[in-house]
Amino acid sequence: MTETGHTGTEDLIARLAADAQPVRPLRPPMLRALFWLGIAVLVIGTVVAAFGVRPDFMDEMGETHYQLEWAGAMLTGILAAIAAFHVSLPDRPRAWALLPLPGLALWLFSIGYGCMTDWVRLGPQGFTFGVSFFCFRSILLISVPLSLVILAMLRLAGPVRPVATIASGMLAASALSACGVSMFHGDEATLMVLVWHGGAVALLVGLGTLLNRRLFGLFAPRQAGQAG
Template sequence: MPESVHESLVEDLVGGLAPVRRLSPPAWRAAAWLAAVLAVAAILMPMADMDSLRMRLATPDLRIAALCAGLTAITAALAAFMTSVPGRSLRWGLLPLVPAAFWVGASGLGCLRGWLAPGTTPADGHAMEGCFAFLVGVSLPLSVLLVVMLRRACPLHPNLTAALGGLAAAAAAATLLVPFHPHDATATDLLIHAVTVLGVIGLNGIFGGRLLGGGPDAGVRARNDRSSGGG
């Protein structure tokens, strides 16, 4: 084949290629998502009863549960962005397990305290419906935003990355719920929270995993991210 034909072929192959914008480091992308969570908190906080919040946070188990929910959101978001980068260790997925375990444990202690001290205020059906609506209403947009941000990285294990994103969104929603939670934890209340959180994680893992599974430019994004070291 003549040299001019080779050159023409090469020009045809590379002529339609579009430059791919280099991804920011995973930690920076996680910080950007967490900034969006803080923006939601800033919008909601003027509606919170701060006196009630201070009283609730004075109780050790409630304070630990709120703190660990926040830490779970932070570590799960970081793990999601880390595992979204091809070549990064899947061990990042273990990062949120410890704060999540303390979050669940402290919430369980709240139920035990309510059983041992019957004077605590139980949750009525209307309040639990409000908690469910709050968790779903906050988790959904945070999950969508996270999936959109993760999609550019072309994760090789999209279901794991999406499930971690779901955990981050659910934990963030649970943290933002604390100022609006009108009662101490009960077994029924904890069950509602657990079902909602697990539902958010599961839906993210299924549908978010499909969205993160790649597209026509998945290979280009992967090669670009590897060449840049994933940020």
């Protein structure tokens, strides 16, 4: 390279450095996950307070399969949120996406156990299927704002694994929403819980996965630096 070319390159670098905007590093993913979980508790708690906890909720929580079902959904939501903020970073392994699996396995196991006990206790009537659009709609309506918040926070990382990131985020929002809905709406056979709760969660995760790039496009990072 000639001396003139070398000088021109140095001048270009100097101009770019002078015009560069300061960029704040992202806060640790665990801290960001805890912040989002705090928002989720606030939103879900407000909705539950507005509807009121159903009278038989504590009685149901005295039964093992209800305890496992609620704990499984809660654990799934918490682990999925942690996974989303980790898997969105390029320096974290893809294996973080598997973090929610223990909670999800517990949740599905408890629902299966509940279906079995309903069959033993009630016979074929335990598998009576009904329509519960209120339950389905409530999970979706609570999940939407939580999903938008987590997407807005995840877009700061410029996710390199959009499918795993958004699937984890949607799973976190919908699983925690299902926990909240079960506190003010119940009296359903376990099969209906599987269909309506599971259906709402699957719908959100599926749509988020299919539309991941469009959804992240709505929250494209600002050009003039990032906030943590």
